[in-house]
Amino acid sequence: MSSIKEIARRAKISIGTVDRVLHNRGRVAKETEERIKEIIKEINYKPNIFARNLKLRKTFAFGVLMPKTDQDNKYWELPLNGINKAQAELENQKVKVNFYYHDRASESAFADMAGKALSENPDGLLIAPTLFEQVEKFVREIPPFIPFAFFDSKIPGTNYLSFIGQDAFQSGFVSARLMKLLVPEGGTIAIINILPQYYHIDERIRGFLAFFEGDARYDLKTFFLDIRKDDDESDRLCRSIFTETRDVRGFFIPCGHVSRFARYIHANTLQGKIRVVGYDLIKQNREYLKNGTIDFIISQSPEMQGYQGIYSLYRYCVLKETPQKETVLPIDIITKENMDYF
Amino acid sequence: MPSIVEIAKKARTSIFTVHRVIHKIPGVKKATEERVKKAIKELGYTPNIFARNLKRGKPYIFGVVMPFPWQDTKFWESPEQAIQKAQKELENHKVKIRFFFYDRTSEDAFAEIKSQILNERLDGLLIAPVLIEQVRKLLAELPRGLPVVFFDSKIPDVHYLSSHCQDSYRGGLLSANLMKLLLPRGGAIAVINIIPRYAHIEKRIEGFSSFFRNDPAYTVKIFYLHSKNQDVESSQLTESILHQHSDVKGFFIAGGPCARFAEYLSANKLLDTIRIIGYDLTPENKLFLRKGAFDFIIGQSVDRQAYEGIYTLYKHCVLKEPVKKEIVVPIDIIIRENVDYYL
Numbered sequence: 001m002s003s004i005k006e007i008a009r010r011a012k013i014s015i016g017t018v019d020r021v022l023h024n025r026g027r028v029a030k031e032t033e034e035r036i037k038e039i040i041k042e043i044n045y046k047p048n049i050f051a052r053n054l055k056l057r058k059t060f061a062f063g064v065l066m067p068k069t070d071q072d073n074k075y076w077e078l079p080l081n082g083i084n085k086a087q088a089e090l091e092n093q094k095v096k097v098n099f100y101y102h103d104r105a106s107e108s109a110f111a112d113m114a115g116k117a118l119s120e121n122p123d124g125l126l127i128a129p130t131l132f133e134q135v136e137k138f139v140r141e142i143p144p145f146i147p148f149a150f151f152d153s154k155i156p157g158t159n160y161l162s163f164i165g166q167d168a169f170q171s172g173f174v175s176a177r178l179m180k181l182l183v184p185e186g187g188t189i190a191i192i193n194i195l196p197q198y199y200h201i202d203e204r205i206r207g208f209l210a211f212f213e214g215d216a217r218y219d220l221k222t223f224f225l226d227i228r229k230d231d232d233e234s235d236r237l238c239r240s241i242f243t244e245t246r247d248v249r250g251f252f253i254p255c256g257h258v259s260r261f262a263r264y265i266h267a268n269t270l271q272g273k274i275r276v277v278g279y280d281l282i283k284q285n286r287e288y289l290k291n292g293t294i295d296f297i298i299s300q301s302p303e304m305q306g307y308q309g310i311y312s313l314y315r316y317c318v319l320k321e322t323p324q325k326e327t328v329l330p331i332d333i334i335t336k337e338n339m340d341y342f
Numbered sequence: 343m344p345s346i347v348e349i350a351k352k353a354r355t356s357i358f359t360v361h362r363v364i365h366k367i368p369g370v371k372k373a374t375e376e377r378v379k380k381a382i383k384e385l386g387y388t389p390n391i392f393a394r395n396l397k398r399g400k401p402y403i404f405g406v407v408m409p410f411p412w413q414d415t416k417f418w419e420s421p422e423q424a425i426q427k428a429q430k431e432l433e434n435h436k437v438k439i440r441f442f443f444y445d446r447t448s449e450d451a452f453a454e455i456k457s458q459i460l461n462e463r464l465d466g467l468l469i470a471p472v473l474i475e476q477v478r479k480l481l482a483e484l485p486r487g488l489p490v491v492f493f494d495s496k497i498p499d500v501h502y503l504s505s506h507c508q509d510s511y512r513g514g515l516l517s518a519n520l521m522k523l524l525l526p527r528g529g530a531i532a533v534i535n536i537i538p539r540y541a542h543i544e545k546r547i548e549g550f551s552s553f554f555r556n557d558p559a560y561t562v563k564i565f566y567l568h569s570k571n572q573d574v575e576s577s578q579l580t581e582s583i584l585h586q587h588s589d590v591k592g593f594f595i596a597g598g599p600c601a602r603f604a605e606y607l608s609a610n611k612l613l614d615t616i617r618i619i620g621y622d623l624t625p626e627n628k629l630f631l632r633k634g635a636f637d638f639i640i641g642q643s644v645d646r647q648a649y650e651g652i653y654t655l656y657k658h659c660v661l662k663e664p665v666k667k668e669i670v671v672p673i674d675i676i677i678r679e680n681v682d683y684y685l
Binding site: 089092167170171173174177178181182184319321328329330331332333334335337338341342 | 520
């Protein structure tokens with residue numbers, strides 16, 4: 001690694017001048033500055049991060065805005081694990097993470113927590129934008145010197161530093177391909193959407209529908225599960241699906257609530273007769289994957305989303321590097337044979 | 343985070359004594375040492391990495407020992423690229439990487455690589471030990487305590503820091519389950535093994551065969567491909583399999599030149615009647631997956647193994663953090679619709 005000394009020697013000037021150019025401070029003759037910049041490029045000088053941060057003695061505080069982890073069948077525990085892992089690794093590098101959990105179904109709760117996060121002067125924000133309009137409004141109010149990254153989904157057209165997540169539409173497409181394999185002879189497929197709607201889940205359903213478009217052997221019916229109602233709501237919904245709809249062969253459940261439907265299918269000994277493709281490797285879903293009620297789970301590295309989200313802010317704020325803007329994670333297909341590795 | 347000053351205050355001693363305890367410099371009374379250690383634990387002190395690495399002027403050099411990237415139908419290209427990526431990310435963290443590529447088909451050529459490695463001042467090694475006996479000899483001559491990380495496969499009975507590997511048996515089991523889904527009515531399945539034998543591939547086939555062992559609807563037949571001239575031989579082998587066993591409904595190619603089989607079957611318009619599962623996301627396999635020749639490709643993210651292997655060395659050598667010894671990477675199920683998201 002080349003040093004400031006080397007740059008000064010080549011440019012035939014003092015170390016102080018090089019330092020002024022590197023940190024954009026003080027007066028340096030235009031010509032000298034050009035010469036120094038050229039040498040920096042030529043010898044591929046990289047600043048010593050260890051030295052820089054030692055001097056700064058500053059703690060970097062990152063705020064995380066995400067739904068409460070007991071919501072969505074505890075799905076949010078998964079990205080939270082990744083965030084915690086990154087936090088533990090970066091603890092020695094003066095990074096601190098503060099959490100601002102909100103009720104996913106409440107717009108005012110989000111606004112309150114977002115305001116709180118901003119009032120505590122974060123160095124960066126990591127946001128799961130589950131409430132599209134609210135989040136969009138909020139991120140437009142974030143001052144330009146505070147970088148923010150999205151995970152889970154993103155809001156296009158906003159000035160985000162980076163996005164770590166999935167291609168929801170394509171993952172729906174993948175699910176459809178697997179469903180076709182499971183139900184080769186055709187039939188009715190029940191699709192479960194949730195209320196309040198999340199555009200991210202709507203996208204998965206759009207992808208699923210797109211795959212089957214024009215295939216007359218399949219009849220696709222969408223039903224809504226209101227997650228604000230009690231735990232028995234999924235059973236009630238299942239009963240009405242099976243009484244009102246004939247020839248149901250498959251369930252596509254593009255949200256974390258798969259286990260609630262798997263529970264019904266299992267309790268009524270319908271496993272194998274009703275094929276199930278769902279999302280997210282949360283604990284309850286693992287159980288039903290293992291006992292054969294769920295055929296496939298689609299997962300999109302939730303831990304990685306949280307983990308890389310924090311690292312993206314770290315790279316930008318602490319290391320002064322430019323993180324990758326779009327990180328689209330693989331669409332993982334999980335069965336009972338490979339579930340233990342995820 | 344507490345400073346050394348706070349620890350000294352809590353332990354009722356000087357900062358020099360605290361310094362001595364932290365850096366294991368002798369000359370501290372047992373009772374004082376205990377008090378300092380207790381204070382450290384209570385206050386949750388962790389050493390300042392920035393300060394420690396500032397003092398060190400020279401970079402950490404990690405050696406990577408692996409087959410030439412173009413070997414095994416370019417199987418080694420993706421881990422090489424992944425290591426380059428890690429190198430780029432760690433460039434500013436005093437990490438440098440030196441590659442030592444070897445010819446994986448020649449035991450003799452390894453001797454020269456070995457002397458190159460031994461002549462280099464290295465801080466750690468990342469090794470894909472395809473030539474097990476040669477690597478074993480290398481390890482015996484390395485300086486004691488040099489951290490070694492394995493990827494792709496490992497040598498279980500030697501001393502190493504960490505291994506990033508796959509579960510081959512489970513991969514075969516998974517492939518079998520997918521094959522059953524593709525052939526719900528049963529049938530004969532041709533399984534391709536590669537000569538010279540390779541432990542990974544053997545294990546995958548073992549897993550695959552065990553799944554169907556007690557299922558009379560399926561018959562599993564194993565065929566051997568000699569790897570001298572794989573391009574020609576794989577076509578010939580496919581032809582003879584189909585000629586002699588007209589009831590074959592599925593092909594499971596557990597490694598090697600999977601794309602050659604897919605190519606033959608698609609060129610002969612057999613894709614409607616024969617299902618194919620292959621292994622590893624090599625550039626050619628990707629191509630034939632996109633074309634719809636493969637139904638599934640099983641991947642064991644050798645790129646991720648290599649990438650994380652470098653980070654394991656970084657964590658151990660630079661950050662002085664504990665690392666996990668055995669890391670088993672996920673088995674990836676890849677179809678045409680999700681292939682674009684894998685490296």
